[in-house]
Amino acid sequence: MKRKLKALGMGLLLAATVIGLAACGDKNQKSGAEKTDFSGDTLKIGVWGGNESEEQSLSKLISQFEKDTGAKIEKKVYTEYNTQIQADLIGKTAPDAFYVDASMYPFFSENGALMELDKEKMASDKFYDKLVDIFSTDDKLYAIPKDLSTLALYFNTDVFEKTGVSIDDVPTSFEELVSWLPDFQHKIDEAYGKGKVFAMSYNPEMARNLHLAQRGDVSIETKDGLADLANAKIVDNLSILKDLVDTKAFVTPQDIGMGWNGEAFGAGKLAIMDEGNWVYQTLKDEYQKINFTVGEMPTYKEDKGSMMFSVGWGKYAGTKNSDLADKWIQYVTGTDGMALWVEGTGTLPSRQDVAEATKITDNADLNVHLEAWEYATPWQKGVSLTTIDTAYKNFVPKALDGSLSFKEAMTKADEQANTDIEASN
Structure with a gap:
């Protein structure tokens, strides 16, 4: 049975080709020289509303990234994520980088909404391998996990x-x-x-x-x-x-x-x-x-x-800011960015080196959750x-x-x- 694009949780029928059209944005950028000067550039990111600690932690990440790169982050907060992100994808106005819940990844992957990420650039070997698998298709990485919960x-x-x-x-x-x-x-x-x-x-x-x-x-x-x-x-x-x-x-x-x-x-x-x-x-x-x-x-x-739950950062297939999106994803899922995030939000890091650096492995209670990644079932189908x-x-x-x-x-x-x-x- 050939399945077409549909709205998650809404049962709305959409044309499968719509998001495919959005995927023709900046795929050839890799053939040129990688951009390193982002002064004055703007990156749009898509997130859903979090609790107070999550909002504060994200604000700190944004401030530090803007200071380090000279770029500006424009944040779009979705209140009805599943519906609204689809509308932006259809309209080709999706954020350059956005949250990808593990349960939603098959939808984004099947419909070509995400651009492939460079495994080496994203240091994918530093992450728990089951989490990397969750956000991969045909051994290609399309999102990188920012945290996990069990x-x-x-x-x-x-x-x-x-x-x-x-x-x-x-x-x-x-x-x-x-x-x-x-x-x-x-x-x-x-x-x-x-x-x-x-x-x-x-x-x-x-x-x-x-x-x-x-x-x-x-x-x-x-x-x-x-x-x-x-x-x-x-x-x-x-x-x-x-x-x-x-x-x-x-x-x-x-x-x-x-x-x-x-x-x-x-x-x-x-x-x-x-x-x-x-x-x-x-x-x-x-x-x-x-x-x-x-x-x-x-x-x-x-x-x-x-059960294991995870959210990753993905890059919009139609982005015109591929290098800057990579830079953002590298930062927020890197050692410093992830440490800031998990210490501020109480989530668990998706990479072992950050778990050790933040001393989560020394907390007997939280370490029970962390070690469950090896046998937990991902919330994904x-x-x-x-x-x-x-x-x-x-x-x-x-x-x-x-x-x-x-x-x-x-x-x-x-x-x-x-x-x-x-x-x-």
Whole structure:
């Protein structure tokens, strides 16, 4: 099946040739001498809005780059990134360099929106190789990762102390948690009162569950780009979630009246949560009374697993400022630029030398997240990932509350996703 360009998350049909036309910009620039004097030049960069620490860190990067090069950075902040970046690509007004989320990379790659990056110039050998692979096609590099995040387990040490349970006694596999959680929940209820604190949280979305779904070399997407959630192996893999929910000790933040894991954990309502390293500084800054430690995600079917998220910097295929775009990407993903970024934002560096220079490897909690890059599943699939995820989130609750079997729920999810996918082709 030949797939055409479509809007991520919107299901809008677009002409596949539009972005291809944008790709004829500055591809031949490499044949000439590389430009080194950027005084008075302007580079347009595209980003989405971040939190205060991210905004401040980006501003510092921009200021230092402008000082070092004499160039000016023009920043465009997108509020609806997936839709707005496409509009700029179609109109051939896309920024010279812009954020490329790992989950969106297949879309940009398939539609020729990115210019190839020079591996040697970008020092790609300094980055964790799995991250380089995420942003590569046919062994060619099209974006370079600026940071990464992974999931790990957070343990509220005060809850464990009050219940008389040792964190060392927590099972290290999802299968063992099924039989262990009820007794732990009983001890929590005795210590705090029923319904006050819960043993463990989860999130019923594919961005958290993909590493479970794809155990045993199976994929949620067929070779033709269709959803395959009802695949017998995937249904079997995901059934562990139903087993855990049935313990009555495995809850979503929304089940207990909270917006997200960090809020629920910070309010002292969870003993264990699986969360990304982005929550670490939030807990330190906003929930200082909560004492915690971090450990690896549980194994499943005898293998380690987690999720990994990354955002890279890519260069617009139609840029007329290729050398300056390279200079910017080199700086923000180089040792000094990345150190400034990760120290200011709490994200993890995508290269080992920066992890050591910033002493993140000396932080036992954050190092758990960092080391997970080796076995974590990247949040990336084909261009239909958002569509499949939406259908999954619509129907997995019915499997978890028992109103449908897992097979029935995933069959309906496939039907919804594939209807939307076919409609956009």
